[in-house]
Amino acid sequence: MVTQQRFLQVNLNRSAMAMALMRKTREEKNIDLVLAQEPNIKALGTSDIYCDTKQDAVIIVCDIFKSNVSECGKGPGYVWVRIEDTLYYSCYFSPNKSNQQFLCFLDKLQRDIKGKKNTNKMIISGDLNAKSKTWGAKYTDSRGKILEEFIAEAGLWIINVGNRPTFQTERGSSVIDITLATEMVAKEISNWYVDTDSENLSNHNNIFYTRNKQTKRIQEPEKTNSWILNTAGLEKIKKQIAEYWDFPINADLNEKVKYLTETIKEVCNNSLSKTNKSKRRPPVYWWNAEIAELRRTTIKKRREMTKIGRDINNEDRRKQAEVA
Numbered sequence: 001m002v003t004q005q006r007f008l009q010v011n012l013n014r015s016a017m018a019m020a021l022m023r024k025t026r027e028e029k030n031i032d033l034v035l036a037q038e039p040n041i042k043a044l045g046t047s048d049i050y051c052d053t054k055q056d057a058v059i060i061v062c063d064i065f066k067s068n069v070s071e072c073g074k075g076p077g078y079v080w081v082r083i084e085d086t087l088y089y090s091c092y093f094s095p096n097k098s099n100q101q102f103l104c105f106l107d108k109l110q111r112d113i114k115g116k117k118n119t120n121k122m123i124i125s126g127d128l129n130a131k132s133k134t135w136g137a138k139y140t141d142s143r144g145k146i147l148e149e150f151i152a153e154a155g156l157w158i159i160n161v162g163n164r165p166t167f168q169t170e171r172g173s174s175v176i177d178i179t180l181a182t183e184m185v186a187k188e189i190s191n192w193y194v195d196t197d198s199e200n201l202s203n204h205n206n207i208f209y210t211r212n213k214q215t216k217r218i219q220e221p222e223k224t225n226s227w228i229l230n231t232a233g234l235e236k237i238k239k240q241i242a243e244y245w246d247f248p249i250n251a252d253l254n255e256k257v258k259y260l261t262e263t264i265k266e267v268c269n270n271s272l273s274k275t276n277k278s279k280r281r282p283p284v285y286w287w288n289a290e291i292a293e294l295r296r297t298t299i300k301k302r303r304e305m306t307k308i309g310r311d312i313n314n315e316d317r318r319k320q321a322e323v324a
Contacts, residue, residue, distance in 0.1 A: 005211040006030055009125040009179060011037040011092075011167075011204035018201040019043050025198075025206065026062070033083075034060035035125035037092035037177075052079040056092040057126065078109055078126075086185065086213075087119060091126030095176075102130075102143055106150045113154070123189075123211075124156065124180040127166075127204065136163035136175040147178075157186035159209065164194035169203050177207060188212050227272035236271035 008031045012018045019040045026034055039058045044051050050059045052074045059081050061069060071082040078091040093105055113119055131137035132144030135158050140148075151158065159181055165173030181189060192209035200206050241263070 003213045005032045005213055007032065007123075007125075007209050007211065008034045009036070009177065009207040009209075010034075010200065011127045011177065011202060012039050013202040013204065014038050014040055015201055016040040016043060021199075021201050025200065026060070029208070032062050032065060033088060034058075035088065035090040035123075036060065037090065037127040050074070050079050050081055052077055052090075052092075056094075057090040059088060059090045073112070075108055075112055077105055078112070080112075085118065085121050087113075087116065087122040089113075089122070089124040089126070091124060091128060093126075093128045093130075095129040099142055099146060102128075102146055106146070110150065110154065120182055121185050122182045123185055125178075125207075127177045129176050130178070131174055131176060134158060135160040135178050138163075138174075151180060155182070156180040157183055159186060159189055159192050161192045162194070164196050165205065166194055166207060167204050168196070177204060179207065179209065185211065188214060227268045227274055237267055241267055 006029060008022070008026060008029070010022060012022060022034065022036065025031070036058050038056060039049075039051070041055050043049075044055060044058070048061050048063075050061070050072050051057070053076050056077055057079050059079055061081065061083070065083055068083045069081050070084075073080050077093055078089055080087055080089045082088075089109075091109065093102060097105075113122070128143075128147060130141065130143040130147040132140040132148055134140070134144075134148060137144065157180065159179040160175070163175060165175060166177035167174050179189075179192065188211050190210050190212060192207070195206040195208060198206060
């Protein structure tokens with residue numbers, strides 16, 4: 001059975017009018033969950049709103065899901081709820097803060113996630129003011145690179161589609177709002193789009209997407225075998241077939257087919273390298289434990305350099321950090 005869930009993601013720009021219009025949009029489009037940033041503080045008193053400690057990020061749960069919220073929590077710049085078997089995060093990070101502060105924010109967020117059980121189903125929506133070509137921006141900035149590393153290490157999938165601006169003013173536009181999900185949930189999300197045509201009284205556009213949640217496990221397709229074929233491999237195959245070949249001429253058709261299949265498979269396994277034909281992969285499939293350790297070392301050294309700063313009395317420490 002498939003249960004359809006509808007989502008709205010938007011930065012409300014602290015506007016009371018934008019917040020009121022968001023509620024109207026929520027009703028008109030039958031939105032189940034709103035993941036919003038920079039809400040109007042005066043409108044935070046209602047019971048359906050979960051807010052972070054800085055009043056920068058909120059999650060608004062519709063009536064049908066209220067009774068299904070089993071857990072909730074918050075931190076500086078992020079808030080989360082668990083509905084049934086899925087975690088939902090709404091996040092915000094100011095463009096006026098430094099990259100060092102951004103690293104600290106992501107570290108706190110990562111620790112918060114790792115401190116929970118059952119995190120294989122999760123959606124993270126937020127305005128993190130980071131730009132990257134990976135999620136549709138025209139260029140990748142320093143904060144975008146930091147966020148890319150976080151996404152890779154966390155094994156998350158980027159849900160953003162296309163390059164429509166999520167932030168839009170008369171002075172310019174950019175893609176700084178991002179939707180992330182774990183692999184299990186990413187495969188269930190569809191129709192992600194930025195609505196640039198409708199007025200929402202904010203300088204950020206509405207983002208809509210749908211999750212077709214599977215309430216019953218779908219059987220994975222059976223894996224098939226394939227091998228890398230080359231000249232050297234063919235020579236090995238010829239020798240292997242000569243050794244294995246004992247064709248059952250008098251057997252029935254089914255036994256002949258079985259013999260041929262098993263012989264070919266065994267010969268190929270002994271002589272050729274296998275290929276990986278899986279089409280499913282996270283966008284950052286190159287991440288591994290070694291790179292994760294290098295990232296942790298890099299972050300540590302980056303912090304050391306930041307602390308050293310421009311202090312000429314610590315020039316020796318600066319050189320040591322650069323060498324490391």
